[in-house]
Amino acid sequence: MLKAKIEAILFASGKPVSLKSLAKVLVVKADELEAAIVEIKKEKNIDDSGIQLIDHDGSLQLVTNPAFGELIGSLVKDEFAGELTRPQLETLSIICYRGPVTKPEIEQIRGVNCSLIIRNLLIRGLVEEKEDSVRLQPVYIATPDFVRHLSVHTLADLPEYEHFHADERIAKLIETATTPD
């Protein structure tokens, strides 16, 4: 029944729901919740399901199967279409692969000041800002809407994700490369 309840809540909200609030509303322990979610993913994240589950930033959301993108796109309006500039695309890619990532880290990779580009991505709802309790400065991650647009079930499904996200050498380069004042 837990599985059905989770499904009902996600369906009714139509937006990402955090694992935390799910656990609270359903009065279940984290591991029970986890197990049910694994089951739901197994059932839904297959070619033959019209509805699938996205898992991003500690939140879950039900979406349509990306394979039917063209079919659905012809029926409903997509608010997120539009033009991206090269600098925006570059910044967005860094945030998807390295997020949560700070502004200085992004600037280290791109070699340019990124304040205005990040602001623009924030306004367009493609990335969002979070406070990071360890780094004590804002960090940036992709929004659920953008993850949905990428048609992956979670960012870890991006091509070569492990390589870019966790690579120690990249981490070190970001840290040690001198900032162009």
Next chain:
Amino acid sequence: MLKAKIEAILFASGKPVSLKSLAKVLVVKADELEAAIVEIKKEKNIDDSGIQLIDHDGSLQLVTNPAFGELIGSLVKDEFAGELTRPQLETLSIICYRGPVTKPEIEQIRGVNCSLIIRNLLIRGLVEEKEDSVRLQPVYIATPDFVRHLSVHTLADLPEYEHFHADERIAKLIETATTPD
């Protein structure tokens, strides 16, 4: 695959869809469609499914399992009642001090996408939407109900209204909303 496509269409449209238009969009015959729908009902219209399919007056719609009505109801109440979050309060203050103001203008000031927040404020009856003949897009203002709730005769009685309402730097920032970079 037909089953999955029907499911995806019903999910994304969020309202009843007639059998006629389904058959047209999917380019299938009525009896094929019927057969697929019978299958979907068998799968979904059981106690252990969070989402169910209802069939009314020649139209189909996905809904939550009515058994979870109370659970869902408690979530709804939370979202549209109670205290405002800090981002909601900030957006509301912009609409009160700078209204009538468009969504892109609010987003320029806050530096983040505000679609969901504005929607929430609208549903709670705190702000309303008007057509603006000059800007040719909807503008937002506080509702009379909300102004009364604030115990002021007019918004101009808000603290530092003159100062904030006329702030030149904000006016300049707003200007950039009409000229995308």
Next chain:
Amino acid sequence: MSFQVALDQFAGPMQLLLELIEKEDLDITKVSLAKVTEDYLGYVNTHDVPSHELADFLVVAARLIYIKSRAILPLDPEEEEEADALAAQLKLYRQFVDATVHIDSLIRSPQTAYDRPRSFVPSSTKFRPPDNVTAETLGASFSDLVKRLEPFFALQQTSLQRVVSVQERIKQIHQVLIDRARMTFSDITKGSASRIDVVVSFLALLELMKQGLIKAVQMSAFEEIELRRID
């Protein structure tokens, strides 16, 4: 239906550097950086880099000129580091070009997941006032917002003070030399508002020398650079 990416522009100085190095079939090393310095300066000189990005291009230009100037002299370890740092940064950037390709192809693909319109939105808008909002909290919230925007207002102000472009500066210096026949580098940079401005002047000088319009003479290192008109 999906995003479009405008391809006809540079994403930034790193992309430009990378393309120059790859065009020459070079590895990313400090030697290569020194080699492509002229091409890089040439690009910045002849293209209309947007004013808000020009500063970033010029910072990299300054680093390249520095590396190039040191390439002919024995380096002390500290200076070696500066050259290595730029090479390392470029290698890092190179890696993320692949990440960008992945994201680009995903957003171009017709595959897209759609979410569901909010279903439990109450059908009628009913007035549901919040408990925590008064005229005072609204005022405080707006006032906090204005405070938070202060740095942004300052940033806007500076980007409005458009950096004098290299082309404009070339014209200025050339004009002055038509009138005066000779002058010093500090005459030109005296009025500079920032270091970027000095770099712009320096780039303009290099260009004027290349065009054979002026001659620069420096008696010894760190001495004043004297500029003469070639008649």
